[in-house]
Amino acid sequence: MELVVQSSNLAAIFPSIFASWGHDPALSLAFSSLERPDLVPARVVSHLGPQVELVDASGALRLAQPSGRLRHTLRADQLPTVGDWVAVTPAAGAEPAIVHCVLPRRTQLIRRGADKRGGEQVVAANVDTFFIVTSANRDASARRLERYLIAVRDGGAAPVIVVNKLDLVDGDELAAALAELAAVAPGVPIAPVSAHSGAGLGELACYLAPGRTVALIGSSGVGKSSLVNAWLGSDHQAVLPIDDNDRGRHATTRRELFALPSGGLVIDTPGMRAFGLLDSDIGLDDTFADVAALAAACRFRDCRHQGEPGCAVDAAIDAGELDPGRLDGMHKLERELAAAERRRDQAVARAERARWKAINKAQRQRYKVDPKSGR
Secondary structure: OOOOOOOOOHHHHOHHHHHHOOOOHHHHHHHHOOOOOOOEEEEEEEEEOOEEEEEOOOOOEEEEEEOHHHHHHOOHHHOOOOOOEEEEEOOOOOOOEEEEEEOOOOOEEEEEOOOOOOOEEEEEEOOOEEEEEEEOOOOOOHHHHHHHHHHHHHOOOEEEEEEEOHHHOOHHHHHHHHHHHHHHOOOOOEEEOOOOOOOOHHHHHHHHOOOOEEEEEOOOOOOHHHHHHHHHOOOOOOOOOOOOOOOOOOOOOOOEEEEOOOOOEEEEOOOOOOOEOOOOOOHHHHHOHHHHHHHOOOOOOOOOOOOOOOOHHHHHHHOOOOOHHHHHHHHHHHHHHHHHHHHHHHHHHHHHHHHHHHHHHHHHHHOOOOOOOOO
16 A cells, blocks of 8 residues: 655655655655645654654654554554654644555564564664664673574664673673674674763764664663763663663663754664564575575585584584584574464464454444434
8 A cells, every 4th residue: 555645856845854854765756656735744753552753844743643544454564663754644733643654664673573473563664774782791692683683684774783881891801792793793883882981982973874764772771772862962861770780771661763963863762672583585694694605515405504414514613613502593593483484474364354354343333324313
């Protein structure tokens, strides 16, 4: 479903929103392909349950809610989320605006929902770069990083690893943490920083250029909100002090997009205790490219690297050239992705049945005859 505003040059008609909030040339094409002059463009800046907060062409924040048609025809993962561009009818007075269309997403980060049904949850959309934030003193985890890298790459965005709180560790501890992460993320930029002192933040400035969107993801307490505050130059986001064991604590409760003084845009997200994967087209291969390169020399093309004769991957492990935990992690993620795909098929079927049930119920209510009036 695509409903777009009719215009030959929306970038000129709505210069403030397109220049300041992440204009992409494809958006103008999408808008101009519709014949709905009653709609205006907006970008979703926060998620508030059934409603969203968006910024319109004037730069003002507005509450909005999806139209009934969207609620009945789109899956939960297709409804407006933070970072989305949408087409809306302007708000009338205190009434919320109505979202009639979610424009095609350039990128998105999807994770498996926490419920047993394994539904999709879109964390953020239309993000250029995801900062995968970890803490130098406690949180650095190669296995968790692999999950984030797979999801970010599959969604079409670029990953950058940000190791925060370098002021809480000595040089040897920092070097060890960086080496562990670099071993599972070849070619991915790694930036050690301190939101507290400002050390290293200049290395990230190139990603926060005007009109570019960055999103922060990672566990609770790694300092995502502190980084946002450092870039904003104010204590906008709530931050809790570290506990007695030098661990950060969960503070952010919703996803929110901010415009920075630099002209860049940043999305803060709540900490995620777990990041379940759904599927992987390219992320798995890219994240484990080192294993794939070794596997090219295996005797058998369908080698599973589990003791087969002539396995080059096993040989690399025996020679100390590959961490066995790396291969174990890859096998674990392959099994998880296969199971998620099976659950996903069932979840999609359930969602489709529920959608049509809601549509039929709405239709019955619409045409229900009142026994007293006969209408």
